[in-house]
Structure formats: C-alpha cells, structure tokens
Amino acid sequence: MKIAAVETIPFAIPFRKPLRFASGGVHTAEHVLVRVHTEDGLIGTAEAPPRPYTYGETQESIVAVIDKIFTPQILGLSALERETVHDRLDRTVGNPTAKAAIDMALWDILGQAAGMSVSGLLGGFTDRMRVSHMVGFAPAEAMVAEAERFRDTYGVTTFKVKVGRRPYTQDVEACRALREALGPDAELYIDGNRGWTASESARALREMADLGLVFAEELCPADDVLGRRWLVAQTTVPFIADESATRAADVTRELLGGSATAISIKTARTGFTGSQRVLHECEGLGVEVVMGNQIDGQLGTLCTVAFGAAHRTTARYAGELSNFLDMTDDLLTEPLTIEAGTLRIREGAGLGIDIDPDKLARYRQDR
Template identity: 70%
Template sequence: MKITRIEAIPYAIPYSKPLRFASGEVTVAQHVLVRVHTDDGVVGVADAPPRPFTYGETQRGVLAVIEDIFAPQLVGTTLLEREVVSDRLSRTVGNPVAKAAVDMAVWDALGKTLDLPVTDLLGGYTDRMRVSHMLGFDEPAAMVAEAERMRDTYGITTFKVKVGRTPFQLDTAVVRALREGLGEEVELYVDGNRGWTPAESARAMHEMADLGLLFAEELCPADDVLGRRWLVQQCDVPFIADESAVTAADVTREILGGAATAISIKTSRTGFTGSARVLHLAEGLGIEVVMGNQIDSQLGSMCTVVFGSAYRLTSRRAGELSNFLDMSDDLLTEPLDIRDGHLAVRPGAGLGVEVDPDKLAHFRTDH
C-alpha cells in the first residue's frame, strides 16, 4: 500500500462548444492526469482541471507543484495515511486543483487495493445523482435550444444559467426565455461568476423574482464584503458561495459573516478528503449544498458523482455533472452515460473507471 510514484501528465482536448461566462471562456481542456502508483502495482487516477481565472493555477503550475513538491513529500507514505497526506499537501499555500487530484487518486488507489468502490468507502448513501446542466453565455434562443436538447436527449430538467454580463438585462431576458420555453417543471438557478455589482445583482434578482429560481450563486465580487452582505439580505433564495469558499475555513467565514447561505462543493478543488470536511461543516450549520462543476472531464465528473452520491445531503439536489458533453473527446475507456436525467456511479473497485492508454497517448502534450 505504499506510494512509490506520482505522475502528472498534461493533456489537451478541444471543446466542440466553448463555455463562456463572466470570469472567462474555456475552449480547450488543458488538464493534468494524475496517477498514484503503489508497491502493489495499483494505479489510482484523477483529473486536475486548472482554472487560472478562478484560482490562479495553470497546467504548467499544476505539473510543477506535483512533480517538485507533492510527489517528494508523499512517496513512501501508505494509502491509509490519508491524514498524513492531507497534512503534507496543506503545507503548500493555494494550488487547490493540484491537491484535490492527488487526494482523489490516492482514494482511487485505496479502493482498488481493497477491491471496494470509493463511494462505499465514503458513505454509500445511493448509487446515482440527478444531473444539472450548465448553460454558458449565448443569445436567448440558442440557450433555450440547448436546454431543450439536454432535456429531450438526456432527460435533464435542472439548469444552471450563467449570468453576469453587462448590461444585465440580457441575462434576465435569457432566464425568462428559459422559464417560458421550458415550463414550470424545470428547475433553474443563476451563477454570476462575480460579474455584477451588488446593486446590479439586486435589480436583476428583483426582475427575476417571479421565475421561481432555486439559487443565486456568486453574483458579485467576493471581496466586496459589505456589498455582498447587503445583497444576501435582499435575496429570497439561497445564495451560494462557490469561488469564495474553497476551504472549510472559507465556508465558515462566508456563512457566519452573512455573505452566503449555501455552499457549492467541487471535488476538483477539495478532493474527497477536503470535500467531506466542507460537507460535514455544512451539515452542522444547516445550510444547502450543491455539487458543482469545474468544467470537468468525464473522469472529473465521475469523481463528483462518486462523492455526491455517497451522502444524503449532497444527493438531495441535482449535481452539475454534464459539461463533459461539450468536449470533443475524452480519456475514459467507457464513456459516461446520462440516462433519464441521472448519472450513476460505475460498479467496480475505486472510481470504477479506466483511462484508455491510446487516447492518453494521443492527447498528452509532453511527448
């Protein structure tokens, strides 16, 4: 069970449809595949999706911190020493995506070693989650058409709508068009990626008050402390902290400071170990939780559903699990399959998925 080697492999897969939102645009998945090797011959895998416009991490930065810092610190530890692994990773400031991928690859290797699914090791509450699909910036008709396609093809009935453009009236018109086009049975919530001011956010939420929104997420900058607290007091739906609440300490600050009333958990930035800490804190505080998406690959999306389905609270709401559909290809041997609006965990040890060596050889960029 000893870790003997940690690999970080850069790869790039273009998106067939770029995702556009207030803080950036993604046209190519420039990710890092992380592989944890043990002395038993087991290999655990996970995906690191750098998001420089959100956390400051780049693909080259993820490679460097894993190869130069994390790997030397962790080689020689065992898969059961997860608290030791967590402690050593925490010595380095920042780098949430790199840390999360190493953590999840360790969990995958542990599950494979014990011949148990990771979701059962975490909690084993259920075996699937409802799927929420993120809709990026576009004209109202195009966004309605995409939502209709997702509903008709995959049975998805929950949509997270990217907002935060200026002027904000275009975004409110989009949300209204989605409600009118899809009907009342569809769940809608909005994510501003910090694009509006508090005043714009309050006006927009007032204009959309009759649309039955589930949540509002990160509508204005997190460092606008007083404005954000004022905005949350104006909202009559849960206000989700996402980019502003990466760690459990961040969650405590945001919730107790009145800057949010709900939390997005993303395994791609807190792994399984850190995500469990955030989840249990949320349970203690009595707040809503949504499983978020880092514009994840299929491997990243499987990590999300493996964690989200393991617990009662995280499986209550639809998880953001479908944006891999916009990638032109992927690394897994068996593509994920969304059916009737749900994504199920795979049977088998660990994460239940395998990386196709031929696809990895084709898409890796370190030849």
C-alpha cells in the first residue's frame, strides 16, 4: 500500500442559496477533491473545503501545498505509516483541511485493503446519526420557513441557528420565532461565528434563557481571552469551542482555561486521526462534543457521519449533516439521503465513495 501519487482536482458547485453567517458567507462550493493512489491500485478519496475567513486556506493554496510540499514528502510511504505521514505534514504550519483530506484518503485506503468500512475501523458504534440543520442569516420568517421545511421533508428536529448580527436583538427575535414555530421538542442551539462581543453575548443569552438552548458556540472572538472566560463562567448553556479549538492542543487551552465547556469536531479540519485525538481528550475530561460542518458537500458529509457514527460520544447528539442539500449538484454517483431525521453511513469497504466521472468533468476547474 505504498503511496504512488496524490491527485488534487479543484471543483466548483454553486449553492441554491448562500449560507450567511457572522464571519462570511458561502455562495459556491469551491472545494478540492483529493485522491491518494497506491502502487497496488487502491485509491483513497476525500474532500478539502477551504474557508479563508477561518483558516486562511483557499482552493489554490490547498492544491499548491499538496502538490508542491506534501506529496514529495509522503511518496513511497505505506498508507499504514500514518504517524510518519503526519510527522512530515506537520513540518508545515497551518493548512488544516489539506492535511485532513490526505489523512481521510489514507483511512479510505486502509478500509478498502481490510475489506471493512472506515466507520467500522474507527469504532463501529452505530450505522447512522441524527441530523442537525444549520439555519443561516435571513429574516425571522424565512428562517422559520426553512426549519419547518427540513422538519416536514426530512424529519429533522435539531437546528443550529447562526447568530452574531448587530443589533443582537434581531437574532434573539429569530430564535424566539423558531422556538414558537417548532415547539418545545425541537433542539435549538446557536453559533455566533465570533460575531458578538462578550457583553453582547451575555445579554443575548439572558434574553434567550427561556428558549431551552442546547448549546452556544463561538459567540465572541477567540482572542478575547478574558471576555470568553467571563462569559462562560456566568452562563448555564454549554459553550462550544469551534474555530478556536482546531487542534488537540487548542482544545486543552480552551477547556482548562475556562473559555469553553464543549467542543465541535470537524473531520474536514482534523481528519480521522486528529479527530480521534480530540475526541479521546474530551472523553477523558468528561466534556461533551458535537460533530460540526465545514459547509461540506456530500463527500465531506459522508466522512463526518462515518466518524460520528463510529463512536458513542459523537453519536449522542445530532450531527451537522444536511447543508449539502443547499447545493445545486454534487459529485457522488449515489446521492446521500436523509430519512426520518437520520443519515446512514455507506456500506462496503472504505468510505464507500463513488465519484461520478461526468459530474467531475463538468465541475472541475483545472481544465
């Protein structure tokens, strides 16, 4: 299973409607398909979604760092030598989604070689996850209509509400409208994408105290160290670190420093290997986790559910697994389907990824 080549293919697929949030917005999925080829003929596949406003990566930078820096360092290594691969990748700082895609592609190869699903190799706890849907910035009535559509069409009853606008009261009003429309049984949590100050966050949480929020995520900037600690100390809502905790070391800092009480795991930025390290750290500290979404396409969503369903802790809460439905198309031969509010892992060896060659030819950007 020696690595013979690493292939990077930039592609772009428009969204039906952009997802808007405090730190930016996404109109088109400008992602990179990453394929790791072995001398035995196995091909591991993953997706790297750049988010320049969060990690500084772009589609062009992901292609460049993999082609020019990472690939020459890992050619000839076995897919089993994951620690050596990571040791060499980590000589270059940053570039989390580029590294994660290579890691997940290697796990795909291992699953194919073993004749097992990657989810089974990772832990095999269950074969599906409950789905949470992200609701982006819009007038309150539009946010309610979207949530009701996902509830009625797909059976989704957990919603992550993007907040962080100013004045903060419009987000409070939107959350209140969602609670009134969806009823007491729906699970709601909020994500500020670092859009508010600590004091704005505190006021908003006080005004939403009766809404039964499950979590609050990244309401204020990560570098507002004292403000975050002050905010977390006074709220009873579990506070999720996301963009501020992209590595296991960051998780340690956020949790032990009192800046968070829960963690979002995103396979798109930590792969399967790094995500397990984060998960095991959280389990050791008794901290809750959720499976986050990098506004992934179906391929990235498939990786998220494979990891989330593999472990007891990550399967406990609904995972953010539905935003691919806002894309006009995708690359998989067999589209993912959400039924009764759940998404299943793919059967078969590896990740079960089958790319439609015609769709790839249509959307790739390098020809």
